[in-house]
Amino acid sequence: MEDKQIVDLYWARSETAISETAKKYGRYCHYIAYQILGSDEDAKEVVNDTYLKTWNTVPPHRPDSLKPYVGTISRRLALDVYKAQHAQKRDSQVPLVLDELSECIPDHDSGADIGESVALSDALNRFIWALPQRTRNIFVRRYFYMSTVAEIAKDFSMKESNVTMHLLRTRKKLEQFLKKEGFDL
Amino acid sequence: MTNTNLIHAMGRIDPKLIADAAPDVEQKKSANKTWVKWASLAACFAIVFAIGFMVIPIFQNEPNTDDVEDKITSYTNIQDVEQVIGSNTLVSNIVVDNFDFAGYMLWYHNGKNEAPTLFECNLSLGSVKDQNRMKTVNVYCSFPQFRGEMSNIDHFLPSSVLPPDFPDKGETETVVPPTLFNTTIDGVEVFYYQYDLGEHFGGLGKFEVNNHIYIVKTSSADNENFLFEIISEMLAQD
Numbered sequence: 515m516e517d518k519q520i521v522d523l524y525w526a527r528s529e530t531a532i533s534e535t536a537k538k539y540g541r542y543c544h545y546i547a548y549q550i551l552g553s554d555e556d557a558k559e560v561v562n563d564t565y566l567k568t569w570n571t572v573p574p575h576r577p578d579s580l581k582p583y584v585g586t587i588s589r590r591l592a593l594d595v596y597k598a599q600h601a602q603k604r605d606s607q608v609p610l611v612l613d614e615l616s617e618c619i620p621d622h623d624s625g626a627d628i629g630e631s632v633a634l635s636d637a638l639n640r641f642i643w644a645l646p647q648r649t650r651n652i653f654v655r656r657y658f659y660m661s662t663v664a665e666i667a668k669d670f671s672m673k674e675s676n677v678t679m680h681l682l683r684t685r686k687k688l689e690q691f692l693k694k695e696g697f698d699l
Numbered sequence: 700m701t702n703t704n705l706i707h708a709m710g711r712i713d714p715k716l717i718a719d720a721a722p723d724v725e726q727k728k729s730a731n732k733t734w735v736k737w738a739s740l741a742a743c744f745a746i747v748f749a750i751g752f753m754v755i756p757i758f759q760n761e762p763n764t765d766d767v768e769d770k771i772t773s774y775t776n777i778q779d780v781e782q783v784i785g786s787n788t789l790v791s792n793i794v795v796d797n798f799d800f801a802g803y804m805l806w807y808h809n810g811k812n813e814a815p816t817l818f819e820c821n822l823s824l825g826s827v828k829d830q831n832r833m834k835t836v837n838v839y840c841s842f843p844q845f846r847g848e849m850s851n852i853d854h855f856l857p858s859s860v861l862p863p864d865f866p867d868k869g870e871t872e873t874v875v876p877p878t879l880f881n882t883t884i885d886g887v888e889v890f891y892y893q894y895d896l897g898e899h900f901g902g903l904g905k906f907e908v909n910n911h912i913y914i915v916k917t918s919s920a921d922n923e924n925f926l927f928e929i930i931s932e933m934l935a936q937d
Binding site: 541542544545577578579581582583585586589590593608611612615634635638639642643647650651652653654655657658659661665669 | 703704705706707708709710711712713714715716717718719720721722723724
Protein backbone atom coordinates (compact mmCIF):
# COMPACT_ATOMS: atom_id res chain seq x y z
CA MET A 515 0.00 0.00 0.00
CA GLU A 516 1.23 3.46 -0.85
CA ASP A 517 2.12 5.86 1.95
CA LYS A 518 -0.60 8.25 0.88
CA GLN A 519 -3.22 5.54 1.24
CA ILE A 520 -1.97 4.61 4.68
CA VAL A 521 -2.03 8.26 5.73
CA ASP A 522 -5.57 8.49 4.40
CA LEU A 523 -6.47 5.55 6.63
CA TYR A 524 -5.06 7.38 9.62
CA TRP A 525 -7.13 10.39 8.73
CA ALA A 526 -10.18 8.18 8.38
CA ARG A 527 -9.34 6.80 11.84
CA SER A 528 -9.18 3.29 10.47
CA GLU A 529 -7.18 0.92 12.61
CA THR A 530 -6.06 -0.76 9.45
CA ALA A 531 -3.62 2.14 9.20
CA ILE A 532 -1.62 0.70 12.06
CA SER A 533 -1.45 -2.80 10.66
CA GLU A 534 -0.42 -1.42 7.29
CA THR A 535 2.25 0.69 8.92
CA ALA A 536 3.46 -2.32 10.82
CA LYS A 537 3.53 -4.40 7.67
CA LYS A 538 5.44 -1.85 5.69
CA TYR A 539 7.69 -0.19 8.23
CA GLY A 540 7.69 -2.40 11.30
CA ARG A 541 11.13 -3.83 10.67
CA TYR A 542 12.46 -0.43 9.69
CA CYS A 543 11.30 1.10 12.97
CA HIS A 544 12.63 -1.87 14.88
CA TYR A 545 16.02 -1.44 13.27
CA ILE A 546 16.23 2.18 14.34
CA ALA A 547 15.12 1.46 17.89
CA TYR A 548 17.42 -1.52 18.20
CA GLN A 549 20.46 0.45 17.09
CA ILE A 550 19.84 2.83 19.96
CA LEU A 551 18.68 0.46 22.66
CA GLY A 552 20.50 -2.73 21.81
CA SER A 553 17.60 -4.73 23.14
CA ASP A 554 15.07 -6.56 21.03
CA GLU A 555 12.41 -6.37 23.69
CA ASP A 556 12.83 -2.65 24.24
CA ALA A 557 12.93 -2.05 20.52
CA LYS A 558 9.60 -3.83 20.11
CA GLU A 559 8.06 -1.64 22.75
CA VAL A 560 9.36 1.43 21.01
CA VAL A 561 7.92 0.21 17.72
CA ASN A 562 4.51 -0.24 19.32
CA ASP A 563 4.77 3.20 20.86
CA THR A 564 5.68 4.50 17.42
CA TYR A 565 2.38 3.24 16.04
CA LEU A 566 0.51 4.87 18.89
CA LYS A 567 2.38 8.13 18.43
CA THR A 568 1.70 8.05 14.71
CA TRP A 569 -1.96 7.36 15.39
CA ASN A 570 -2.10 10.35 17.72
CA THR A 571 -0.31 12.72 15.39
CA VAL A 572 -1.79 11.79 12.01
CA PRO A 573 -4.01 13.77 11.87
CA PRO A 574 -3.29 16.64 12.31
CA HIS A 575 -0.09 15.89 10.43
CA ARG A 576 -0.21 14.57 6.90
CA PRO A 577 3.33 13.41 6.12
CA ASP A 578 4.19 13.12 2.45
CA SER A 579 6.41 10.19 3.17
CA LEU A 580 5.56 7.91 6.05
CA LYS A 581 8.93 6.22 6.25
CA PRO A 582 11.01 9.12 7.60
CA TYR A 583 8.03 10.16 9.69
CA VAL A 584 7.75 6.90 11.61
CA GLY A 585 11.53 6.53 11.55
CA THR A 586 11.96 9.86 13.26
CA ILE A 587 9.35 8.98 15.85
CA SER A 588 11.01 5.65 16.57
CA ARG A 589 14.36 7.30 16.93
CA ARG A 590 13.05 9.96 19.27
CA LEU A 591 11.17 7.47 21.42
CA ALA A 592 14.16 5.14 21.55
CA LEU A 593 16.41 8.00 22.65
CA ASP A 594 13.92 8.84 25.37
CA VAL A 595 13.96 5.25 26.55
CA TYR A 596 17.71 5.22 26.37
CA LYS A 597 17.93 8.33 28.45
CA ALA A 598 15.57 6.90 31.03
CA GLN A 599 17.44 3.66 31.26
CA HIS A 600 20.97 5.01 31.12
CA ALA A 601 21.61 1.99 29.05
CA GLN A 602 25.31 2.37 28.48
CA LYS A 603 25.87 -1.19 29.50
CA ARG A 604 23.80 -2.47 26.66
CA ASP A 605 24.92 -3.08 23.14
CA SER A 606 23.91 0.36 22.03
CA GLN A 607 25.50 2.61 19.44
CA VAL A 608 24.59 5.75 21.36
CA PRO A 609 27.70 5.98 23.57
CA LEU A 610 29.91 5.40 20.55
CA VAL A 611 28.13 8.02 18.51
CA LEU A 612 28.25 10.50 21.37
CA ASP A 613 31.93 9.84 21.76
CA GLU A 614 32.55 10.43 18.09
CA LEU A 615 30.58 13.63 18.06
CA SER A 616 32.43 14.91 21.10
CA GLU A 617 35.52 15.09 18.91
CA CYS A 618 33.98 17.88 16.93
CA ILE A 619 31.49 19.24 19.46
CA PRO A 620 32.88 19.78 22.96
CA ASP A 621 30.53 18.26 25.46
CA HIS A 622 29.51 21.15 27.62
CA ASP A 623 26.00 22.25 28.18
CA SER A 624 25.39 25.82 27.17
CA GLY A 625 21.73 25.59 27.98
CA ALA A 626 20.52 25.25 24.45
CA ASP A 627 17.10 26.74 23.95
CA ILE A 628 14.52 26.04 21.32
CA GLY A 629 15.83 28.78 19.08
CA GLU A 630 19.30 27.34 19.08
CA SER A 631 17.89 23.90 18.55
CA VAL A 632 16.02 25.02 15.46
CA ALA A 633 19.05 26.90 14.20
CA LEU A 634 21.21 23.83 14.72
CA SER A 635 18.81 21.63 12.79
CA ASP A 636 18.73 24.15 10.00
CA ALA A 637 22.50 24.33 9.89
CA LEU A 638 22.75 20.55 9.93
CA ASN A 639 20.38 20.28 7.02
CA ARG A 640 22.39 22.72 4.99
CA PHE A 641 25.63 21.02 5.91
CA ILE A 642 24.39 17.53 5.06
CA TRP A 643 22.75 18.55 1.82
CA ALA A 644 26.02 20.15 0.72
CA LEU A 645 27.89 16.88 1.12
CA PRO A 646 28.42 14.53 -1.81
CA GLN A 647 25.61 12.00 -1.96
CA ARG A 648 27.63 9.04 -0.79
CA THR A 649 29.19 10.97 2.08
CA ARG A 650 25.78 12.33 2.95
CA ASN A 651 24.20 8.90 3.15
CA ILE A 652 27.06 7.50 5.19
CA PHE A 653 26.81 10.40 7.62
CA VAL A 654 23.04 9.98 8.01
CA ARG A 655 23.40 6.24 8.40
CA ARG A 656 25.80 6.74 11.25
CA TYR A 657 24.30 9.72 13.06
CA PHE A 658 20.60 9.35 12.37
CA TYR A 659 20.23 5.58 12.10
CA MET A 660 23.24 4.87 14.30
CA SER A 661 24.22 1.98 12.11
CA THR A 662 27.47 0.31 13.07
CA VAL A 663 30.59 1.11 11.13
CA ALA A 664 30.78 -2.53 10.08
CA GLU A 665 27.27 -2.45 8.68
CA ILE A 666 27.87 0.79 6.83
CA ALA A 667 31.06 -0.62 5.38
CA LYS A 668 29.19 -3.64 4.15
CA ASP A 669 26.29 -1.70 2.66
CA PHE A 670 28.55 0.79 0.92
CA SER A 671 31.14 -1.78 -0.13
CA MET A 672 33.89 -0.07 1.80
CA LYS A 673 36.48 -1.13 4.32
CA GLU A 674 35.63 -0.30 7.88
CA SER A 675 38.76 1.81 8.17
CA ASN A 676 37.62 3.83 5.17
CA VAL A 677 34.21 4.40 6.70
CA THR A 678 35.82 5.52 9.93
CA MET A 679 38.09 7.90 8.05
CA HIS A 680 35.16 9.14 5.98
CA LEU A 681 33.19 9.93 9.11
CA LEU A 682 36.16 11.56 10.80
CA ARG A 683 36.69 13.94 7.91
CA THR A 684 33.02 14.76 7.76
CA ARG A 685 32.92 15.49 11.48
CA LYS A 686 35.89 17.81 11.09
CA LYS A 687 34.07 19.61 8.33
CA LEU A 688 30.99 19.81 10.51
CA GLU A 689 32.99 21.31 13.35
CA GLN A 690 34.39 23.99 11.05
CA PHE A 691 31.00 24.59 9.53
CA LEU A 692 29.26 25.04 12.87
CA LYS A 693 31.98 27.37 14.09
CA LYS A 694 31.59 29.41 10.96
CA GLU A 695 27.85 29.49 11.56
CA GLY A 696 28.48 31.00 14.96
CA PHE A 697 27.55 28.12 17.20
CA ASP A 698 29.04 28.01 20.63
CA LEU A 699 31.23 24.91 20.52
CA MET B 700 25.72 22.94 22.91
CA THR B 701 26.28 19.30 23.67
CA ASN B 702 26.79 16.43 21.32
CA THR B 703 23.59 15.07 22.81
CA ASN B 704 21.92 18.11 21.34
CA LEU B 705 23.51 17.27 18.06
CA ILE B 706 22.10 13.80 18.17
CA HIS B 707 18.65 15.19 18.78
CA ALA B 708 19.18 17.76 16.06
CA MET B 709 19.94 14.92 13.69
CA GLY B 710 16.44 13.70 14.43
CA ARG B 711 15.05 16.83 12.85
CA ILE B 712 16.89 16.72 9.57
CA ASP B 713 15.10 16.76 6.25
CA PRO B 714 12.91 13.65 5.86
CA LYS B 715 14.31 13.15 2.38
CA LEU B 716 17.79 12.79 3.82
CA ILE B 717 16.43 10.15 6.16
CA ALA B 718 14.60 8.31 3.43
CA ASP B 719 17.57 8.42 1.04
CA ALA B 720 19.94 6.89 3.55
CA ALA B 721 17.53 4.32 4.97
CA PRO B 722 19.04 0.89 5.57
CA ASP B 723 17.55 -1.82 3.44
CA VAL B 724 16.18 -3.78 6.35
CA GLU B 725 13.10 -5.06 4.54
CA GLN B 726 15.04 -6.60 1.72
CA LYS B 727 17.40 -8.38 4.04
CA LYS B 728 14.60 -9.94 5.97
CA SER B 729 12.46 -10.90 3.02
CA ALA B 730 14.88 -12.74 0.80
CA ASN B 731 12.83 -15.88 0.98
CA LYS B 732 9.63 -14.02 0.26
CA THR B 733 11.25 -12.44 -2.77
CA TRP B 734 12.00 -15.87 -4.08
CA VAL B 735 8.40 -16.88 -3.54
CA LYS B 736 7.25 -13.76 -5.33
CA TRP B 737 9.24 -14.57 -8.39
CA ALA B 738 8.11 -18.14 -8.30
CA SER B 739 4.51 -16.95 -8.10
CA LEU B 740 5.07 -14.56 -10.94
CA ALA B 741 6.48 -17.35 -13.02
CA ALA B 742 3.41 -19.40 -12.18
CA CYS B 743 1.27 -16.51 -13.32
CA PHE B 744 3.07 -16.40 -16.64
CA ALA B 745 2.38 -20.05 -17.06
CA ILE B 746 -1.29 -19.47 -16.38
CA VAL B 747 -1.56 -16.65 -18.84
CA PHE B 748 0.16 -18.61 -21.54
CA ALA B 749 -1.97 -21.63 -20.83
CA ILE B 750 -5.12 -19.57 -21.09
CA GLY B 751 -3.81 -17.96 -24.23
CA PHE B 752 -3.32 -21.32 -25.85
CA MET B 753 -6.80 -22.34 -24.77
CA VAL B 754 -8.36 -19.19 -26.12
CA ILE B 755 -6.64 -19.24 -29.49
CA PRO B 756 -8.44 -22.22 -30.96
CA ILE B 757 -11.74 -20.93 -29.68
CA PHE B 758 -11.42 -17.70 -31.59
CA GLN B 759 -9.52 -18.86 -34.60
CA ASN B 760 -12.67 -18.83 -36.67
CA GLU B 761 -14.02 -15.63 -35.25
CA PRO B 762 -15.46 -13.71 -38.20
CA ASN B 763 -15.73 -10.45 -36.35
CA THR B 764 -12.88 -8.28 -37.54
CA ASP B 765 -13.81 -5.05 -35.86
CA ASP B 766 -11.23 -2.38 -36.01
CA VAL B 767 -9.79 -3.38 -32.72
CA GLU B 768 -6.94 -0.97 -32.73
CA ASP B 769 -9.33 1.93 -32.52
CA LYS B 770 -11.19 0.42 -29.64
CA ILE B 771 -8.49 -0.91 -27.45
CA THR B 772 -7.56 1.39 -24.65
CA SER B 773 -4.09 1.26 -23.34
CA TYR B 774 -3.40 2.07 -19.74
CA THR B 775 0.06 2.56 -18.51
CA ASN B 776 -0.48 3.16 -14.86
CA ILE B 777 -2.93 2.47 -12.15
CA GLN B 778 -4.07 6.06 -11.89
CA ASP B 779 -5.26 6.00 -15.46
CA VAL B 780 -7.34 2.95 -14.76
CA GLU B 781 -8.76 4.49 -11.62
CA GLN B 782 -9.83 7.53 -13.54
CA VAL B 783 -11.78 5.38 -15.90
CA ILE B 784 -13.34 2.86 -13.63
CA GLY B 785 -12.88 4.22 -10.16
CA SER B 786 -10.81 2.85 -7.38
CA ASN B 787 -11.00 -0.31 -5.36
CA THR B 788 -13.20 -2.22 -7.67
CA LEU B 789 -13.18 -3.29 -11.20
CA VAL B 790 -16.84 -3.83 -11.44
CA SER B 791 -19.06 -1.28 -9.86
CA ASN B 792 -17.76 1.65 -11.77
CA ILE B 793 -17.81 0.20 -15.20
CA VAL B 794 -20.41 1.95 -17.27
CA VAL B 795 -22.99 -0.30 -18.74
CA ASP B 796 -24.69 1.65 -21.46
CA ASN B 797 -26.21 -1.27 -23.25
CA PHE B 798 -26.32 -4.97 -22.88
CA ASP B 799 -24.31 -6.06 -25.82
CA PHE B 800 -22.05 -8.87 -24.98
CA ALA B 801 -18.67 -7.41 -24.27
CA GLY B 802 -16.39 -10.12 -23.03
CA TYR B 803 -15.69 -12.67 -20.43
CA MET B 804 -14.27 -12.98 -17.05
CA LEU B 805 -12.93 -16.13 -15.63
CA TRP B 806 -12.57 -15.83 -11.95
CA TYR B 807 -10.69 -18.24 -9.88
CA HIS B 808 -10.64 -17.47 -6.25
CA ASN B 809 -9.61 -19.37 -3.29
CA GLY B 810 -9.41 -17.17 -0.30
CA LYS B 811 -10.47 -18.22 3.08
CA ASN B 812 -13.70 -16.90 4.44
CA GLU B 813 -12.98 -13.23 4.06
CA ALA B 814 -11.87 -13.34 0.48
CA PRO B 815 -15.03 -13.78 -1.60
CA THR B 816 -16.56 -10.48 -0.65
CA LEU B 817 -13.48 -8.82 -1.92
CA PHE B 818 -13.93 -10.29 -5.32
CA GLU B 819 -17.61 -10.75 -5.82
CA CYS B 820 -18.77 -8.95 -8.85
CA ASN B 821 -21.49 -9.30 -11.38
CA LEU B 822 -19.04 -9.57 -14.18
CA SER B 823 -17.76 -12.90 -13.07
CA LEU B 824 -18.28 -15.74 -15.39
CA GLY B 825 -17.26 -18.13 -12.77
CA SER B 826 -15.11 -18.80 -9.85
CA VAL B 827 -13.50 -21.91 -8.62
CA LYS B 828 -11.90 -22.92 -5.42
CA ASP B 829 -9.42 -25.46 -4.37
CA GLN B 830 -9.21 -27.13 -1.04
CA ASN B 831 -6.41 -24.97 0.22
CA ARG B 832 -8.18 -21.78 -0.68
CA MET B 833 -5.05 -19.82 -0.91
CA LYS B 834 -4.77 -18.53 -4.41
CA THR B 835 -6.73 -16.65 -6.97
CA VAL B 836 -6.49 -16.52 -10.66
CA ASN B 837 -8.70 -14.06 -12.40
CA VAL B 838 -8.86 -13.60 -16.12
CA TYR B 839 -10.98 -11.00 -17.70
CA CYS B 840 -11.25 -10.47 -21.41
CA SER B 841 -13.26 -7.89 -23.23
CA PHE B 842 -11.65 -7.51 -26.59
CA PRO B 843 -14.28 -6.87 -29.21
CA GLN B 844 -13.31 -10.00 -31.07
CA PHE B 845 -14.22 -12.01 -28.05
CA ARG B 846 -17.69 -10.62 -27.80
CA GLY B 847 -20.38 -13.08 -28.49
CA GLU B 848 -17.97 -15.95 -28.52
CA MET B 849 -17.65 -17.44 -25.12
CA SER B 850 -20.99 -18.90 -24.33
CA ASN B 851 -19.70 -21.64 -22.15
CA ILE B 852 -17.61 -21.19 -19.09
CA ASP B 853 -16.17 -24.62 -19.66
CA HIS B 854 -14.07 -23.18 -22.41
CA PHE B 855 -11.81 -21.86 -19.77
CA LEU B 856 -11.53 -25.12 -17.90
CA PRO B 857 -10.49 -23.54 -14.63
CA SER B 858 -8.86 -26.57 -13.20
CA SER B 859 -6.46 -26.70 -16.09
CA VAL B 860 -5.17 -23.22 -15.53
CA LEU B 861 -4.27 -23.56 -11.92
CA PRO B 862 -0.71 -22.68 -11.08
CA PRO B 863 1.53 -25.72 -11.22
CA ASP B 864 2.42 -25.37 -7.57
CA PHE B 865 -1.15 -25.76 -6.38
CA PRO B 866 -1.16 -28.49 -3.81
CA ASP B 867 -4.60 -29.65 -4.80
CA LYS B 868 -6.21 -29.28 -8.16
CA GLY B 869 -9.13 -31.49 -7.50
CA GLU B 870 -11.90 -29.35 -6.15
CA THR B 871 -13.35 -26.80 -8.48
CA GLU B 872 -16.71 -25.21 -8.51
CA THR B 873 -18.42 -22.73 -10.69
CA VAL B 874 -20.03 -20.15 -8.51
CA VAL B 875 -21.36 -17.67 -10.99
CA PRO B 876 -22.84 -18.72 -14.28
CA PRO B 877 -21.73 -17.09 -17.50
CA THR B 878 -22.93 -13.54 -17.51
CA LEU B 879 -23.38 -11.03 -20.25
CA PHE B 880 -21.82 -7.73 -19.55
CA ASN B 881 -20.65 -4.62 -21.19
CA THR B 882 -17.76 -2.43 -20.42
CA THR B 883 -16.28 0.72 -21.74
CA ILE B 884 -12.90 -0.85 -21.38
CA ASP B 885 -11.41 -3.08 -23.98
CA GLY B 886 -8.69 -5.09 -22.50
CA VAL B 887 -7.56 -8.18 -20.81
CA GLU B 888 -6.83 -8.44 -17.21
CA VAL B 889 -5.23 -11.30 -15.42
CA PHE B 890 -5.05 -11.57 -11.69
CA TYR B 891 -3.02 -13.89 -9.69
CA TYR B 892 -3.56 -13.65 -6.01
CA GLN B 893 -1.91 -15.59 -3.29
CA TYR B 894 -3.40 -15.24 0.12
CA ASP B 895 -0.60 -16.58 2.16
CA LEU B 896 1.58 -13.79 0.84
CA GLY B 897 -1.16 -11.25 1.02
CA GLU B 898 -0.28 -9.73 -2.29
CA HIS B 899 -1.33 -9.72 -5.85
CA PHE B 900 0.98 -10.68 -8.57
CA GLY B 901 0.73 -9.62 -12.09
CA GLY B 902 1.77 -11.37 -15.15
CA LEU B 903 2.62 -10.97 -18.75
CA GLY B 904 0.87 -12.86 -21.43
CA LYS B 905 1.05 -12.95 -25.16
CA PHE B 906 -1.27 -14.69 -27.51
CA GLU B 907 -2.61 -14.40 -30.99
CA VAL B 908 -6.14 -14.00 -32.20
CA ASN B 909 -7.09 -13.31 -35.79
CA ASN B 910 -3.61 -12.43 -36.90
CA HIS B 911 -3.12 -10.06 -34.07
CA ILE B 912 -0.74 -10.38 -31.22
CA TYR B 913 -2.03 -9.39 -27.85
CA ILE B 914 0.29 -8.52 -25.07
CA VAL B 915 -1.29 -8.51 -21.69
CA LYS B 916 0.44 -7.11 -18.68
CA THR B 917 -0.80 -6.89 -15.17
CA SER B 918 0.70 -5.25 -12.21
CA SER B 919 0.79 -6.19 -8.60
CA ALA B 920 -1.38 -4.61 -5.98
CA ASP B 921 -1.68 -5.10 -2.31
CA ASN B 922 -4.30 -6.81 -0.28
CA GLU B 923 -6.28 -3.83 0.86
CA ASN B 924 -6.51 -2.30 -2.53
CA PHE B 925 -7.71 -4.91 -4.86
CA LEU B 926 -6.70 -3.12 -7.90
CA PHE B 927 -4.62 -3.76 -10.90
CA GLU B 928 -3.08 -2.27 -13.86
CA ILE B 929 -4.59 -3.13 -17.15
CA ILE B 930 -2.37 -2.71 -20.07
CA SER B 931 -3.44 -4.00 -23.36
CA GLU B 932 -1.66 -3.53 -26.54
CA MET B 933 -2.33 -4.90 -29.90
CA LEU B 934 0.37 -5.29 -32.44
CA ALA B 935 -0.37 -6.01 -36.03
CA GLN B 936 1.32 -9.19 -36.95
CA ASP B 937 2.09 -8.05 -40.48
